[in-house]
Amino acid sequence: MTTRESFGKWAWYGGALLLLCLIQLMVSDQIVLYGARPTLLPLCAATVAVWEEPSAGAGFGLAAGLLSVIAFPHISPLIVLFLSGIGLLSGLMGKYVLQNPFLCSLLCSWFSLFCIACFHVVPPALQGVPLRLLLSVALPELFYSMACFFPVYALFRQVHKTIQKRFPFY
Numbered sequence: 001m002t003t004r005e006s007f008g009k010w011a012w013y014g015g016a017l018l019l020l021c022l023i024q025l026m027v028s029d030q031i032v033l034y035g036a037r038p039t040l041l042p043l044c045a046a047t048v049a050v051w052e053e054p055s056a057g058a059g060f061g062l063a064a065g066l067l068s069v070i071a072f073p074h075i076s077p078l079i080v081l082f083l084s085g086i087g088l089l090s091g092l093m094g095k096y097v098l099q100n101p102f103l104c105s106l107l108c109s110w111f112s113l114f115c116i117a118c119f120h121v122v123p124p125a126l127q128g129v130p131l132r133l134l135l136s137v138a139l140p141e142l143f144y145s146m147a148c149f150f151p152v153y154a155l156f157r158q159v160h161k162t163i164q165k166r167f168p169f170y
Contacts, residue, residue, distance in 0.1 A: 005167045036141035045083045046059040046090040046108035051102045054091030061087025086112045
């Protein structure tokens, strides 16, 4: 793949990432169910990494993490490293463990959201905040975000197919 084709491929993926970030900022953050808002960018990192090499998945996860920190200032900067790791893990899973992209994306997305929920629940629970109260927000957020997995996967699957058509040697 030439440099131009590589740039075109990542421009398509980046455009879809920006689109989903705007959707999360303008639409899904306004729709609160049981005190929870969906988190879309970890789904993006896990989904794209399944189709790409592990190192490319880590790079895309890094980009998604940086976008998260810029767009959502209340998010911990650790999300940059976390999403990069999720991209690497998803790429490795997609290449060596599960060759089914849908199933691999689903499992890696669920794992990333589960880790984020644990990050939000465990420290306050250790400080004495009732676990039931913490789970009353974390679990709906986990399920709400996973419900968004299907449109996110469909978008990136379409982008991946478009890339394959435009760059046949990919």
